[in-house]
Amino acid sequence: MLLSERQTKILAWLKQAGGHLSSQELTDSFNVSVQTIRKDLNELSDQGLVQRVHGGIRLPFHNRNLSFQSRQVINLEAKRAIGSKVADLLPEGATIFIGIGTTPQQVALALLDHPGLQVITNNLNAAMTLCHNPNIETLLTGGRIRPSDQDLMGEDATRFLRRFQVNFGIFGIGGLGPQGDLMDFSPEESYLSRAIIENSDQRILVADSSKHLRKAPVRTGTLSDVDRLVTDQLTTPMAELCEAAGVELLY
Template identity: 30%
Template structure:
């Protein structure tokens, strides 16, 4: 086995363990040039094992296919920063919707000190964050339970959401494509996210850098259809130009 092949196998192992690798970290670990690492990542992408993203690569496996506990760990540090930035938009007295997506859930630990706050969600994981807390007020929407998401979906959930109006909707997303907009892999998630956006005075997408450039299977809504996007890495020009043109605020966490 050549040195390059050995390095590729080690990068595969890192991706299996961490779900994501960064060019800088790999350069430091293997003592090779950035161009060598980028060639490695291109090769892994050609093999269908990895998908390159800004600054590195992620395991080429749809996040929706992973168990809920695994999804929480993928990109946890970036999601934590995004969650903190999303929580900063929440003011005392608001009524907000928090999506079941793991990036949206990252905001919850920052909301326990808010006064007179009401959180509405289809996520059981949201409720679990506040089992032993008297505040905020939490309402979980009924519907068909999907254990893989620890959340409710379906017509009953969508109908229940339409009874509420939100000051802010914090919405996760599965994929962001420059031409096809915000996308999901399943119809259930897309429907709930569309209703949340429609019922909110302000809608904010929270998406870690691995979501950008990814192509989902269902169009959820257009890039121009939200008020702000929160992410953890600088966006490429094609995305930033489109958001700027549509007056969508970009917030870097």
């Protein structure tokens, strides 16, 4: 389900407000009825994007990732812009990894007109997208399908990635912690990200601003493992973390 313009603004405001907003603030700001705001908040809550509390909403606490459908609509335009920036970085004939997640999926969509690549991925959506470009050779890992995330996971997938040494490793992350840690939501996801990091000449992290300073349970690495961060916008704390780690920024 796509978010309305008002729902997108509510999420952005919620984050800027420190994670809590009252229903009265929202009705006053948008000049709409209580019933209209209630409908917006119920839909956002149903998608796991907010948590309803007495008198308003707050950001949820996540020990697991949001559903794939929810992640597809969060910051969609920002993810499309990130995908386009990454596509412009990749020369013809390069070999690349594309990791799991909705932002790497947008990278694949941005490659539909690319003159030629070899892509290795465990991202089912990326592989299906790249089938439409005859100039791209796509190698898909084996492994266990996660229907909820539309990807391939497990030892077979990780072992397959480790057979290659590619020019560019493009991957997303569950969150970028306040100390510059790369965080994932499961050990399986972390193993895949490490395989990409350790078998790529250049490591490109794609993460929209909703991932900045966000925690997740599993530590995969640090920003120093990354050569370039491609994002949509940057706060001062995140810019300082990247500068300290020697990470090139593109936004």
